[in-house]
Amino acid sequence: MRIVVKIGGSVLNSLETASWLHDVQSLVADRHHLMIVHGAGSLITEALARHHVATAFVNGQRVTTAEVITDVIREMRGTASMTVVSLCRQMGISAVGLSGADGQIFDAEMIDESLGLVGRVAAVRPQLLEKLWSLNMLPVITPVAPDIQTGQLLNLNGDWAASGLAQKLGASVLLFYTDTGGVRWDRSDPDSLMREITVRQAQDLIDQGRVAAGMIPKVQSAVEAVANGVGKVGIGRWCEPTMTTWVVRGE
Ligand SMILES: Nc1ncnc2c1ncn2[C@@H]1O[C@H](COP(=O)(O)OP(=O)(O)OP(=O)(O)O)[C@@H](O)[C@H]1O
Numbered sequence: 001m002r003i004v005v006k007i008g009g010s011v012l013n014s015l016e017t018a019s020w021l022h023d024v025q026s027l028v029a030d031r032h033h034l035m036i037v038h039g040a041g042s043l044i045t046e047a048l049a050r051h052h053v054a055t056a057f058v059n060g061q062r063v064t065t066a067e068v069i070t071d072v073i074r075e076m077r078g079t080a081s082m083t084v085v086s087l088c089r090q091m092g093i094s095a096v097g098l099s100g101a102d103g104q105i106f107d108a109e110m111i112d113e114s115l116g117l118v119g120r121v122a123a124v125r126p127q128l129l130e131k132l133w134s135l136n137m138l139p140v141i142t143p144v145a146p147d148i149q150t151g152q153l154l155n156l157n158g159d160w161a162a163s164g165l166a167q168k169l170g171a172s173v174l175l176f177y178t179d180t181g182g183v184r185w186d187r188s189d190p191d192s193l194m195r196e197i198t199v200r201q202a203q204d205l206i207d208q209g210r211v212a213a214g215m216i217p218k219v220q221s222a223v224e225a226v227a228n229g230v231g232k233v234g235i236g237r238w239c240e241p242t243m244t245t246w247v248v249r250g251e
């Protein structure tokens with residue numbers, strides 16, 4: 001079974017780390033064809049502040065100039081990727097850090113000029129991934145990839161990258177790990193986690209402002225994955241499905 005797991009930068013250095021590592025370990029042990037896509041959390045924002053580069057977000061996507069992409073690549077493909085790879089190593093998992101450019105795994109296409117160097121997943125070539133899976137190795141993907149037309153490296157939102165890859169790889173499962181566990185009815189109340197939301201409810205939650213900020217691209221990209229045939233899409237934890245928000249078809 002092909003499974004795509006997005007590890008939010010928000011859980012890379014927190015107490016939540018143990019839960020996703022445990023889940024990844026059991027999925028690898030079950031010989032699933034697993035791929036991690038990671039985020040960066042505050043690493044990029046901190047690096048930009050150190051370098052006095054201003055940045056802005058439009059609909060949850062970071063406006064990415066030529067100056068910004070340099071820090072994105074450095075922090076994502078460097079610190080964030082190596083953190084995930086070395087955490088996996090501590091659990092006895094052979095992980096390999098790769099961007100879309102490595103082994104030509106995937107290309108991107110620009111979303112909108114106004115966002116600058118920001119892309120979405122375009123062509124995917126799974127040959128290297130299949131090779132790694134056959135060696136029982138775990139690909140850890142940094143969401144940066146070459147523009148399919150020009151080769152210019154583009155920054156991808158991690159949630160949209162995970163969803164795009166899951167769709168194009170025909171994955172059976174797409175799972176997002178984030179600091180809140182799943183989608184909450186009341187974002188400040190951990191007890192209000194919703195066990196299931198339909199595609200229609202997802203849109204309502206966004207319209208009502210209950211789903212906000214970094215949860216918006218997660219829910220929207222989850223909805224797109226459900227609509228395009230990814231069998232099981234959840235925001236939460238594989239080994240404790242009762243603590244997960246499953247996004248399902250329907251009104
Ligand atoms: N209804 C909601 N339920 C849960 N979290 C919500 C909700 N609405 C907004 N959020 C926010 O979404 C955040 C998760 O998204 P965020 O982008 O910050 O993390 P991530 O995607 O895991 O990390 P990264 O973006 O670094 O990959 C939560 O910390 C929370 O503040």
Ligand SMILES: [Mg+2]
Pocket residue numbers: 008039159214
């Ligand atoms: Mg996020």
